[in-house]
Amino acid sequence: MKRFALVVLCVGLLLSAAACKQEPVNKVIQMSTTTSVNDSGLMAYLQPVFEKDSGYTLEITSAGTGAAIEKGRTGDADILLVHSKSQEETFIGEGFDETRIPFMYNFFVIVGPADDPAGVAGKATAAEAFQAILDSGSLFISRGDNSGTHSKEKAIWASINVDPTGQAWYESTGSGMGATLTVADEKQAYTISDKATFLAHENSLSLLLEETDDMKNTYSVIAISPKRFADTNAAGAQAFIDWLKTDTARKMIAEFGVAKYGEALFFNMD
Amino acid sequence: MIKQVLELLFGADPELRQIIGVTLRMSVMSTLISALIGIPWGVAMGANQFKGKAILSRITNTLMGLPPVVAGLIVFLVLSRSGPLGKLSLLYSVPAMVIAQVVLISPIIAGMTANIVSLRAPSINETCAGIGINGWKRLWLTIKECRIPFVTSVLAGFGRSIAEVGAVQMVGGNIQFKTRVMTTAIMMQTNMGRFELAVALGIVLLIISFIVNSLVHRIQEQTLRDRTA
Structure with a gap:
């Protein structure tokens, strides 16, 4: 009887060891x-x-x-x-x-004041929209935090040969998307955002341009x-x-x- | 990394200098305004007995411990475009940061001033009664008599101002070349995984704190010697 109990115990241990093997280690x-x-x-x-x-x-x-x-x-x-x-x-x-x-x-979106003084809505590409913002002298708020959205934004400025760093119409927050949208909302300025964060964020800005080829994310x-x-x-x-x-x-x-x-x-x- | 930090500190990195400049401008402005508010407030509270003094001193003590983010939130809501002073467009500017810091620092200066004054007020009041002066003249004499320890409380305010991060991030927005100060820059650079500028700024902050503390220490020793002499 004792021996039988020992065998059961051993088999049980072996089985549980085998079962453990199925589970990931870390x-x-x-x-x-x-x-x-x-x-x-x-x-x-x-x-x-x-x-x-x-x-x-x-x-x-x-x-x-x-x-x-x-x-x-x-x-x-x-x-x-x-x-x-x-x-x-x-x-x-x-x-x-x-x-x-x-x-x-997904696609990045360009958002800005509802009255859209730069006429961003209806542009064919983000590059054209950025040029329109530049030409109108409107304020643009940048993440400036080395994020994916910031990389995309820099690439779009580079595509129209503009270096916005330090310009009076360009402000860099060095903050996350939510904080940057808050600044853009307060200043009624333009910015580029991922769509998900923009939709989830409460603000009075309008979605002006989306789904252009140069805003694929x-x-x-x-x-x-x-x-x-x-x-x-x-x-x-x-x-x-x-x-x-x-x-x-x-x-x-x-x-x-x-x-x-x-x-x-x-x-x-x- | 050490080499890059040293290059930043001793080189002519324009952004580092600009950030230090904004920080000092903001801290000096907030400290001066807070001193103008806090010293008379503290003297009035420390030198006089009046109805409601206990409650005023309790409110002052509470405000001394006001969490910076709460001060930031209040100033943000007031200056926001949809807030009562939104028309002034002050949010995300150095003046907005100064306002938030004055809310934080003037109670600190007032509280410390009141403590200093309450220790000396009895003898000063006696002297004033003896030579027959009162009212504004007595207030002025009290300020003059306590001017050296007041410097300590003002420097404490400055120390708080330069090291504060929560409120200035909220109302300043950490905007490059505009409202980015040492503390918000350190936080941002760390979040971005770029530690060189963060460490360089940290060293500058520590040096400034050390200088301010040394000044406070010397003033305290000086007053102690004056008293024993």
């Missing part, structure tokens, strides 16, 4: 993401489903893309979810065999390589990337925001 994935993804509520919406499907726990911090990527450099993240192609390429170019995986997109994930930091949770990062490709995740992303704003805020890449 169950916590540290994700560093951009404010537009987090503040729009997208991550809070995806997180519980991913955690249930995978058994991992996501710990999400959000900052502008520049700072979000920096957390990858300092070893404070296992995976990045960001939206600035040039900064992402600099990061993966540092030589740790990392890959940038674009998985969804691509979001990518980058798993931090174990070559960079040996104890990075590479398996967890890969599990999240794999999950993003599932029908469940794609359907959730496509449906996000439809009920609240009557339109989708993010679109899946083909």
